[in-house]
Amino acid sequence: MSNIFKFLTNSVIIYKIKNMNMKNKTIKIVVIGGGTGVFNTLMSLKNYPIDLTAIVSIADDGGSSGVLREEFGILPPGDIRRALVALTPESGKILTDLFNYRFENGSGLRGHSFGNLFITALTNITKNFNKAVDEAGKILNIKGRVVPISLSQCRLIAKLRSGVFIFGETNIDIPKNKEKNVLIEKIFLDNKVEANPEAIKEIKNADYIIIGPGDLYTSIIPNFLISGIKEIIRNSKAKKIFVCNIVTKFSETNNFKAIDFLKTLEKYICKNCFDYIILNDYKKIPKRLKCIYSRERKQLVKFKKNDFKKYRKLNIIIKDLASKHTLLRHDNKRLGETLWDIINQ
């Protein structure tokens, strides 16, 4: 009798614990991107009670990152650094100032970002890029985790609609064909590059995958050119959210409407893969500010609800999301609230 009683009591306890775990399971969110776009999305989410991972592009080859990539043979640390800074708590301001600090003097130091040197030194000490990034995260006491999309070197190549090829992320980012207004036809890597197993693991375990905003061809799409990434996203049961850009980028996405961003992105992942698209309500932007954009040869990303009629499962979220300060980027607070509403639906 006593044994049966024990068995029953234990079963009830185990059931209760399992149930508690189900209820208390922290929602896992994976943000994929690069550059300053992913910075905003991470900033917008870092104060919510979620398990947050930034999976970051390694296609950067300009500036301080480019020099370190050439001279030390390490992966370009620039995008990793931005993501680490984005996830550092407000109390770590001195550390983020340090990470963002750029040497202005010194024959050999000028132009180097301190954060990039930090990651370079840690990589050489640990002999392992994943570990170096995790250790940097610990030192910065970040909320969440930063994972490079791949541990292998690669270069980005763009084929323009004119048939011309451009080699290297920086050259594509600031292309010489600017004046000609020739757009990109296709983007690819110079070699087959395997995904970082840690990135695969993080995506596999995600409840939500958030992509964007950011430079479509140089910060967002390079992630999906890495072997294994688009397959894992395609097969994932996670809800997929695309945070569309507020403005176009001259020479990359001129005249792009929201539907063009979505279509181009899906070409590199899979058709109809998104569950949500978050659009900035471009009508809320005052006329006088549109001038600033046009001076920078940027256009507001527009849309009609009708554009998305073929996307049956796609939920279209339209919100006034442009920052009141710069208007060129998302307001972190409002983007965070919008994403949090989706997660809590």
Next chain:
Amino acid sequence: MSNIFKFLTNSVIIYKIKNMNMKNKTIKIVVIGGGTGVFNTLMSLKNYPIDLTAIVSIADDGGSSGVLREEFGILPPGDIRRALVALTPESGKILTDLFNYRFENGSGLRGHSFGNLFITALTNITKNFNKAVDEAGKILNIKGRVVPISLSQCRLIAKLRSGVFIFGETNIDIPKNKEKNVLIEKIFLDNKVEANPEAIKEIKNADYIIIGPGDLYTSIIPNFLISGIKEIIRNSKAKKIFVCNIVTKFSETNNFKAIDFLKTLEKYICKNCFDYIILNDYKKIPKRLKCIYSRERKQLVKFKKNDFKKYRKLNIIIKDLASKHTLLRHDNKRLGETLWDIINQ
């Protein structure tokens, strides 16, 4: 009545608190030095329940420190970095590895110590060397505090017994007159340099002041050339302890006995200022190891008790203190125990 009662109760409480504070007051120890010598003393003390401050020389002008001093106009960070590393807890190993890391590649980075770049970047961000060092200490979670002896630039000048002058700490450290075996007559600074007010404050509040070991002319004495330092030590009621070197340094202290170290040092501070001298029991060093020293043109620092007969207040502590691993430096554990015994007398 009630007021009298209140007054009496409060008086008792205040007396009790004062008494508690007296009993619980943490002993404040200030270690003054530079180079690797001060590193050992700090390592030996950091795990004891004391209030520990390292006051560190700023005379260094070679290597990575020298380049940063020239190119950024900041104080040389090398000795500060060593002291910070010495005070970092064992759990911060990755951070100390990082601080000690020296770039081996990179056209402009080769030879730079990462810790030096860390302090340089922090100085440029905070615009305040004291604050930069304190912030670095917080990031490393150090036990105690590191304070530069001065916030002003200066250069060390040595006058040799031959009448020749040598300019700069590095040149004195590795002097060109090595073969001639000409010793230093006098050492001084190229300009009048004020003490760091924080250093003055720390010395003023010290219960014990520990000096050495280290290179006498290039790491120890430069601290007492800073205006105000010797006066504050002279007038301090703190017990003063000199940890004498285990071996001499060729071209600086050839044939020096312990009494010569003491006399030279006191010339730059004040006569009879020390309460304790800690001597390594040179007789305990095996003969075969003396060969290693002589190959490096170093000699064991010897002494006779009689040498110190004029130093009435001086307590002479003789212990087997040489490290079993290197023998060129003090064993941290045994040096710590020796100092702790003095403090607890």
